[in-house]
Amino acid sequence: MEYVSIFHSQLEFIKLLNYNIIYNPHKNLILFDIWKNKSGLGVGFYGFGILYVFVKFSFSGIVFLSLLILFRKVKYMSNKTCVLDIGHGGRDSGAIGNKTQEKNNNLTLGLKIGKILQQHGVIVNYTRTTDKDFCNGSFDVNEDLTNRIAIAKQYNPNVYCSLHNNAFNKQAKGIECHCFKFGGTDEKLSRSIQNNMVSALNMMIDRKVKASNFYVLRLFDKTNTDACLVEYGFIDSEEDVILANMDKASVAISKGILEHLGIKFIEQINSNIQTINNNKGVDFKMEHAVFYFTERDFSVARMISAKLKDCAMYCRNGVNANIHTDIKYVKHPIFVGGSEYHDNLNTTNCCGEHDYDTALLASNYAKTL
Numbered sequence: 001m002e003y004v005s006i007f008h009s010q011l012e013f014i015k016l017l018n019y020n021i022i023y024n025p026h027k028n029l030i031l032f033d034i035w036k037n038k039s040g041l042g043v044g045f046y047g048f049g050i051l052y053v054f055v056k057f058s059f060s061g062i063v064f065l066s067l068l069i070l071f072r073k074v075k076y077m078s079n080k081t082c083v084l085d086i087g088h089g090g091r092d093s094g095a096i097g098n099k100t101q102e103k104n105n106n107l108t109l110g111l112k113i114g115k116i117l118q119q120h121g122v123i124v125n126y127t128r129t130t131d132k133d134f135c136n137g138s139f140d141v142n143e144d145l146t147n148r149i150a151i152a153k154q155y156n157p158n159v160y161c162s163l164h165n166n167a168f169n170k171q172a173k174g175i176e177c178h179c180f181k182f183g184g185t186d187e188k189l190s191r192s193i194q195n196n197m198v199s200a201l202n203m204m205i206d207r208k209v210k211a212s213n214f215y216v217l218r219l220f221d222k223t224n225t226d227a228c229l230v231e232y233g234f235i236d237s238e239e240d241v242i243l244a245n246m247d248k249a250s251v252a253i254s255k256g257i258l259e260h261l262g263i264k265f266i267e268q269i270n271s272n273i274q275t276i277n278n279n280k281g282v283d284f285k286m287e288h289a290v291f292y293f294t295e296r297d298f299s300v301a302r303m304i305s306a307k308l309k310d311c312a313m314y315c316r317n318g319v320n321a322n323i324h325t326d327i328k329y330v331k332h333p334i335f336v337g338g339s340e341y342h343d344n345l346n347t348t349n350c351c352g353e354h355d356y357d358t359a360l361l362a363s364n365y366a367k368t369l
Contacts, residue, residue, distance in 0.1 A: 085162040090133030095167030097239035112250035160227040165235040174205030180217040193256030200252035293337030300362035307369035
């Protein structure tokens with residue numbers, strides 16, 4: 001379906017709930033197509049509180065405006081921004097568990113959170129979406145932190161959230177949030193996230209909100225950005241709990257951020273992200289399938305497939321856009337090599353910058369199966 005409206009540029013098409021939506025965050029324009037692929041009524045919001053009701057004809061795709069009334073501005077037109085700082089990466093593995101490395105857990109969690117925030121209208125930026133560090137030469141932790149904060153600051157976000165796993169003595173357990181100091185909006189953000197995590201993850205110990213002189217938090221002091229650092233569990237003592245509750249954690253942290261930004265969390269949006277949406281007629285014929293980039297990735301891809309009861313495998317032939325159409329029937333896609341895939345939140349991405357990075361990510365993931 002194509003729409004003709006007074007704005008032709010920069011329109012983005014997204015799917016939300018059971019509607020088709022056209023959303024233009026630059027002009028605060030949003031059109032809900034109530035009956036997908038049929039003629040009928042639709043509603044649209046524009047600017048600071050104007051509701052449009054329009055009639056749509058599916059044969060031409062032309063939208064006719066029929067009614068204009070005042071209405072309150074909807075939450076989806078949020079101009080709020082968030083930077084998710086995915087801790088560690090590249091040559092910096094972070095803490096190491098029996099099955100996984102912290103850097104990979106942080107990335108999985110961060111991408112899930114970002115997807116939920118975006119579905120609620122938040123503009124999300126990441127410090128990284130692949131397995132990389134931020135050093136030009138040999139790895140230096142100070143250079144890495146300085147460069148990743150420079151990336152975060154360029155977006156001038158409302159919220160900065162750094163994501164980590166904890167580690168100590170293989171006995172300590174629990175979840176905690178850090179702010180630079182008590183008494184300000186940084187603390188409010190941290191408490192909002194901590195409270196939501198404690199509520200959702202009642203199997204994990206509440207280690208409270210702490211004021212900490214962390215470099216990444218200190219650099220946001222006296223700025224317009226509210227900053228916090230999340231420690232989601234101890235990878236050296238409760239790794240299985242961390243992995244089993246990744247979805248719950250992503251929802252809880254997202255709720256905390258949205259609550260702080262004054263945006264209502266909508267459960268139905270999240271349920272459509274996290275589960276199979278049978279109302280949309282999606283028929284998942286395969287539980288798992290592996291999509292590998294080139295023949296060089298076949299061996300590690302086959303290792304994963306074997307662990308998943310010889311699930312289907314598809315080669316992308318070295319072209320990122322070459323994704324087999326069967327992917328729409330796969331509940332849990334696993335991508336090995338090439339660019340990561342984020343259209344399905346259940347996707348596991350084992351995509352490194354080089355072949356050997358990909359092989360390491362894939363083999364580490366296979367060990368968890």
